Amino acid sequence: MTILPLRVTVAPERADAAPGDALTFDVTVRNASDIVEHYGVEFLGLPDGATVRTEPDVAKLRPGESASMSVRIGLPVQPPAPAGTYVAGALVRSKYRPEVSRCVEVPIELASVQQIAVRATPEVVTGGRSARYTIEVSNDGNSPVRLYLNATDPERRVTALFEPPSLDLPPAMSARALLSVRAPLPWNREKQRQLTITASPDQKGGASGAGTATFVQKPRFASKFAKVAGIGAAVLLLAAAVAVPTLLARTGEKDPVEAAQTGPVATPPAVAPSVAPPAEPTSAPTSAPPAEPTAAAPSESAPPANASASAPPPGGGPRVVDLTAPGDGVLPSDAFRDHGFLVSADPGKISVPGCEAATAAAVFTDPDGRKFLTSSNADDAGKCHSVPLMIDFLQGRPAGAVELTPLTKDALVMEVGYADLSLSTETTLTVRADKARARGGVDYVLVRPKSADGAATAPVALTSLRIAPLS
Template sequence: MTLPLRVTVAPERADAAPGDNLTFDVSVRNASDIVEHYGVELLGLPDGATVRTEPDVAKLRPSEAGTLTVRVTLPVQPPAPAGTYVVGALVRSKYRHDVSRCVEIPVELAAVERITVQATPEVVTGGRAAQYTIEITNGGNAPVRLYLAATDPERRVSATFRPPSVDLPPGTSARALLTVQAPLPWNREKQRQLSITATPDLPGAAAGSGTASFVQKPRFASKFAKVAGIGAAVLILAAAVAVPTLLASRDKDKDPGPVAANTAAVVVPTLPSAAGPSAVASSAASTPASQAASPPAASAEASTAAPTGSTNGSGTARDVDLTGPKDGVIPGDAFRANGFLVSADPGAIEVSGCEDARGAAVVTDPDGTRFLTSSTADDPTVCHTVPLMIDFLVDAPAGAIAVTPVDPDALEMDVVYRDLRRTTEPTLAVTAAKAAAHQGIDFVLIRPRSADGAATAPVALKAIRVAPLGG
């Protein structure tokens, strides 16, 4: 039986990439003996593709032919998985559904590599070693295995990743712990710029890259400076004592009369406390008891200059007011003096329009409530439902924490320990025993509670209590 419909498609196949626009000309001939109205649709396109047909319907008399132009736009984000799609161009009568014809069109969608690498924190100040949390994201449309590496221009830094490689399906992320070591500088601070790469295991594939900074303090140089200062103070003190004595001895040899007795009574000048410990001890030996009984002014000033909330010698917990900074976006190291950094983490929960939100801000609600929350880097009023990361300094892991939120029933906390174990704490607290069992707390992610994975409440924090490891 001859079909009352003939269909051809040009081109017969297509090669494309995410975001491309494709055009197909569908030619239709009415082989029936009546007037027909034909429409066309494309079946089997990647998810997110859009289709537009011009005209919508071809009205054809018997033996008449017409062309319908079909325009296809492939999605950019998220990109459709790479591979071959067999697309069907289905042409059928609008009024007689038994009259139809389908022509297959192979569409080859190319693989797209879009690897991003983000280091948290971006800058670490320390001594011989430092640690970073590296987040690797596969924004492409094909699964990849990525091998991690870190280098510096001088090639003085050794890097260790745990794990050394990650397997990422399209549209997913993973984290690795980066530990770096480098020789300590002798006489000045050294900033080492790190280049972090995630290289696919496919030949010729482009690697993702990110940067971080490792600032090293010259610890030994400061000790030598102290020793040199003490030595200089001793020499000054010796000169202050020896020179008047020599002068008195010379005057005595010249004139042994009564005047010599007066010139021998030389007053040794008091050295300032900055001359060093030896100078202070020598000065104290010649100071009357009435003066020694009163404490030096420098010691009194030092005792009043101790920072509020600092950990004392017994290692007790400290309370940190997270609303201390003024309203607006704050630097990631605003709480460095308290032992941690803050930033938003858009990779933990997908929040529309907040894919690049990595900032933190202090804001005030209309009712006057102030709190710390997540935000973009330039707008403190948006992206408050993105999880907030509190990242403890590499040389000071937390031994116990308790976070005070605005709404205690709206948030929960993911805890990542130094041994890379992970737990979820609905109470926003971790005990000392639990932290000690996992070598201390590396960082925490505070996020809205939700049963379906959508962010429903803002991350709003007021304070945090932090105890040192082993305190």
């Protein structure tokens, strides 16, 4: 029978712990040899990132003597060690005779900790009926989880769709999902909808994570009619400014302002000999009295500034709109109002670095001489062409059929919003008349690059739009 030259005991013999805990073990060593020995102790098999501190570092023992060493173990918090049972080994050995050693096993049970973080990018999106966010979910716990995503608002008016709807996350890992939301447009006031985004585990009792986002919706009335009302008011004022002096001249009256400055004017007799009859003017051309062309000018003037000579009359048949007709440069959103739609970019749909504020549309000619309508920065028509482009049909005038012609085939996809608030995705950039009619007409289309992970991969480039009225 071989007698071991040392004896080792560890107290406690096992331990339960959680990430971030500090454990203390007392290791007692007895020198069973016949010579003086120097013993040290170390712990093996601990989780990655754990720290070990021993006091004293070395126990000097004569034959038959015993000593106790205190070992303090710190478990990591971040990243947390995976949950489970770790069989640690308290290894005691001689400093000068490596063959003299002994190892005692100490089970350490590390508890499962779940900690989920949810973050939306961007945090605030301003748009119309729909918006899109990138949701990042992080598993800061120490055990794998399957999380189901959900988004709610206090009024329960927002419809949410996640792609994908669930995420499988190992410990200390993160993943992303695309969130598309849709809500009815407010009529005359801007609406801020507060969204609560949750990631819930599939197991009962598991920890959930939550984040917030804001969806700011522009009002239906302002977006469709405010600019038209402003233009109409300006036209009326201009017409009044031209017509009033003309009418005063025709009746022989002074301008009210001039009259107020010159004092009272005597009332002329019933028959004024100095006034010539209308049929015999003394200074005007004989072909027409001078006041007549002036009075008729407002009703025969040119159309408004944003009108197009090729704009179709209301209720016409199918037509093709040249989307490059306005010429190169950043366009106002109502550049195609006479054709029945508005154009703008929607940076909330796809996250394009540096283009978070790109909300304009532009006509651009590339180095190869190809001209197209695209999304752009409001200050530079040559930037941010990968941001989704919105074509929004005027209120009360939904399209009955839509067909877009891209610069490059099979590079774009079109999200379609209908009057009945339903959605569809069209890879052919076409909505047939029967489909549009069944859903009350096309309310808007959003054109974006094709991609598998939400990242922009190609520019949005369109040359023409074929549109038909709703029948």
